[in-house]
Amino acid sequence: MKLHLYEFDLPLRHVFTISRGSVTVQKTLIVDLEQDGLHGYGEATANPYYGVSIENMAAALIGVRAEIERWSGADPVEFWDTLHPALREHPFAHCALDQAAHDWWGKQAGSPLYRLWGLSLDRLPASNYTIGIDTIEKMVAKLDEFPGWPVYKIKLGTEHDLEIVRQLRRHTDAVFRVDANCGWTADETIRNASALRDLNVEFIEQPLPADALDQMPRVCAGSALPIIADESCGVPEDVQRCCGCFHGVNVKLVKCGGLSPARRMIAQARQLGLKVMVGCMTESTVGISAIAQLLPQLDYVDMDGAVLLAQDIATGAAVRQGVCRFPQENGTGVQLTAKPLRTLA
Helix, strand or coil, X not given: CEEEEEEEEEEEEEEEEECCXXXXXXXXXXXXXXXXXXXXXXXXXXXXXXXXXXXXXXXHHHHCHHHHHCCCCCCHHHHHHHHHHHHXXXXXXXXXXXXXXXXXXXXXXXXXXXXXXXXXXCCCCCECEEEXXXXXXXXXXXXXXXXXXXXXXXXXXXXXXXXXXXXXXXXXXXXXXXXCCCCCCHHHHHHHHHHHHCCCEEEEECCCCHHHHHHHHHHHHHCCCCEEECCCCCCHHHXXXXXXXXXXXXXXXXXXXXXXXXXXXXXXXXXXXXXXXXXXXXXXXXXXXXXXXXXXXXXXXXXXHHHHECCCXXXXXXXXXXXXXXXXXXXXXXXXCCCCCEECC
C-alpha cells in the first residue's frame, strides 16, 4: 500500500460566516491510498477552531507511514483500531485515512461501501442547504440562489436572529433548521425556541458553548424544539454524556476520526434513544461521498459542503435539491478531477 497526501484549496461560492468567524477559501487534505491499480480517497478540512492545519495533519500521517503502508487492505475497521493509539490526538487526519481505507476496500471488493455494510437506499433523509450569516438581504439572496431544497439550515448567533428567520420564511415554505454554533445563552435558547417553532423550524443545533453542558438539561427540558448536539459531541465517549442534555447528536466524521468511529457513535445513539444526524465541514465531494454511505442509518443529514464550493475537485456522490445521487463506482465512488496545490507525501 502506498500513501499519498495532497493539499487543495476549495474556494467558496460566498463568504461563509458562522458565529465565530468567516472563511472564503477552505483548505483541505486528501489522502490517497494506492495498491493494485486502485486508489482510495479520503478527506479532512483544516479548522483553526480545533487547532487543525494541513501541516499537522500531514505530519501525523507521515509519522505512521510505515504502519499505514503495511496495511493488507483486509479490514478498514481493524486498521482504524490498530492506528488509533498513535492518532488519538489527530482525529481529522485519522478521518481522512479511514475514509481512504474504506474507499479502497470497497473498490477492491467491487461494491459500493453502503452495500458491503448491508444497507439499502430505500429510505434516505434529505440534506439541508446551509445559509451562512450575512446581512438579511444577502441571506435571502443565498436562499433564492438555491430554490427548491426541502430543508434549509440557517446559521445564527447575531443580535437579530429571529428577524433573520422571519424574513427568510417569507421566501419559502421549506423546513428550517437553525444552528447557533454556541452563540446563545440557556434563557435565550428557551425563549427563541418558542418563536422558532411557530416559524416551522425543525430543531436547534448547538445553542450553548460546549463547556456549558451543565446547563443543557434545563434547556433540553424547557425547549419547545429538539436540541441537537454538535460541538458537545465530538468522539464516541461524548454520546453518553449527551443523553439527557440533548435530543440528538450531530456526528462529524472529521471530529470523531472517520467512518469507523462514526458508525459506533450512531449505534450508541440509537441505543440511548437519541436522534442521529451527520454533518459536514465544507468538504469537497471526497468527504461528502463518505458521508453518503451512512445515509440509510440517519434521521437528518447536512451534506451540502460541495454545493457551497465555487469549484470542486472530485466526482462521486452529488447532492441536488437535497437528494443524494449515488455514483456508479464502487467504494465511496470518488475520483479526483483536479490537480493539488501541492503534494505532501
